[in-house]
Amino acid sequence: GAVVSQHPSWVICKSGTSVKIECRSLDFQATTMFWYRQFPKQSLMLMATSNEGSKATYEQGVEKDKFLINHASLTLSTLTVTSAHPEDSSFYICSARDPSVPSGANVLTFGAGSRLTVL
Amino acid sequence: QKEVEQNSGPLSVPEGAIASLNCTYSDRGSQSFFWYRQYSGKSPELIMFIYSNGDKEDGRFTAQLNKASQYVSLLIRDSQPSDSATYLCAVNGLTFGEGTQLTVNP
Numbered sequence: 382g383a384v385v386s387q388h389p390s391w392v393i394c395k396s397g398t399s400v401k402i403e404c405r406s407l408d409f410q411a412t413t414m415f416w417y418r419q420f421p422k423q424s425l426m427l428m429a430t431s432n433e434g435s436k437a438t439y440e441q442g443v444e445k446d447k448f449l450i451n452h453a454s455l456t457l458s459t460l461t462v463t464s465a466h467p468e469d470s471s472f473y474i475c476s477a478r479d480p481s482v483p484s485g486a487n488v489l490t491f492g493a494g495s496r497l498t499v500l
Numbered sequence: 501q502k503e504v505e506q507n508s509g510p511l512s513v514p515e516g517a518i519a520s521l522n523c524t525y526s527d528r529g530s531q532s533f534f535w536y537r538q539y540s541g542k543s544p545e546l547i548m549f550i551y552s553n554g555d556k557e558d559g560r561f562t563a564q565l566n567k568a569s570q571y572v573s574l575l576i577r578d579s580q581p582s583d584s585a586t587y588l589c590a591v592n593g594l595t596f597g598e599g600t601q602l603t604v605n606p
Binding site for chain 1: 546593
């Protein structure tokens with residue numbers, strides 16, 4: 382099946398620094414990828430939709446200047462958390478539509494997630 | 501009103517029993533419904549999806565959809581300790597409920 386690779390799996394950084402998370406589709410091309418954030422004991426919250434070759438679409442309440450998304454190729458999307466603060470500590474997960482499922486089905490295949498801790 | 505609502509649980513069942521997980525949604529125009537399983541510290545993995553009213557079975561799992569009642573459920577037969585996880589309901593693929601934590605006791 383379709384595989385999405387996400388790196389790093391965990392990262393610890395100091396407050397005020399920036400952190401980049403990479404999401405790669407390994408055996409398929411993904412024109413669209415989705416970035417989620419999950420706080421402990423809470424659901425996945427869609428942050429933004431990453432579109433290859435164009436600007437990302439951010440959900441309401443998500444600061445686009447803080448969470449920079451770049452989708453420069455058909456297999457790579459990156460999320461950069463700029464000037465990170467402790468409240469940004471969370472589990473960030475990327476996903477893409479599974480191409481092995483018939484078109485029209487929004488079946489997502491997820492990366493392994495990146496756990497960010499901001500000190 | 502939340503777009504997708506699930507009982508947060510925790511739900512506890514004995515090994516071998518049937519676990520029943522429920523989900524309601526607010527958008528009557530929703531077309532597709534998904535159940536994911538998420539182990540602690542891991543990302544979600546798809547169990548199954550359903551589009552049409554009625555039941556859909558896949559091994560020990562059965563998804564049930566009632567669009568008139570805006571209700572979708574997941575039944576797990578012969579529950580195993582390895583089924584212990586959080587089960588997430590997703591509507592139209594992208595909007596998730598908060599999940600129901602299931603514990604299967606040996």
